[in-house]
Amino acid sequence: MDVHQLELFLAVMDSPSMTRAAEKVHLSPGAVSLQLHNLAEELHTELFVRRGKHLIPTPAALRLAERAKELVKLMGHIQQEFQSDITKDTRAFHFATGVTTLIYQLGRPLRQLRSRFPNAEIRVTVGVTEEMVAGLHERRFDLALITLPVPEDNLQIIPLFDEELLVVRPSLKKTASSHIGTVRPAELGSVPFLLYPKRSNVRRAIDEIFKEIGVQPNVRMEADDTEAIKRLVESGFGYSILPEHALRGRSHFFQKFRVEGHRLTRKLALAMVSTESPRKLTEAIANFLRDALTEQAQSSPPQALRKAASKS
Incomplete structure (x- = not known):
């Protein structure tokens, strides 16, 4: 019997099925089943009975679960004490983020990250906040970049910054990407x-914004992908509210606006299991x-322009 077997055993205890437990520990169901069989034989007892x-x-x-939790916890303390050299950590590191954040904000930080930790096997998964939070709890992800708010039970939240959201509407001609009006x-x-x-x-953040400004939106269509929404707006299908970072660059067939008297934002944060x-x-x-x-957000063009304006 070893700690690895006990960790597999606890994963099965905490999962609704063998398949989910196997996914959590990145093994096949057959491999997990074999380890449980060997553990039961060594302890001369039956650990599970199948019902459907x-x-x-x-x-x-x-x-066994009570004792195993104590032992696995103790082993964690020992590993933490003697494995403080992160350059020797060879386990895969699983990072999760949203697609819009990945495309528009993580390019440079991820390049810097790979340079700073050249020996780390970093794997990136793209998903929505709800899937990322579930993955953290199931230990499929080590770290996630999420949109707040989320239930913080058993999570350590590291706030980053508020990202501005802008209203966009169709335009018959191309407009300069730097111009932002008021509506x-x-x-x-x-x-x-x-x-x-x-x-x-x-979307929850956007719905709260509509409540704040006293508007009941006439929602005609929904889409997961920011680029798809931008193309639909440009094609004249309607207005939208999108992250400011995703609206930079070349000129577009849409106009950008801030809402008079209101600052529209979403809160970004890093999250890990506590x-x-x-x-x-x-x-x-x-x-x-x-x-x-945080440094990138503080030096972004809109931030820099606002700082310059405040000093003039």
């Missing part, structure tokens, strides 16, 4: 909108990305 597609823990398994809330009450799906945290024995590499990468992203 589900594994039901026996009283012996419940007793009154009353002008948004009857126009058609193309927004992110309701399941996304960005544990007494955090992985040193996770802490190091989280601190690195926090500094890189």
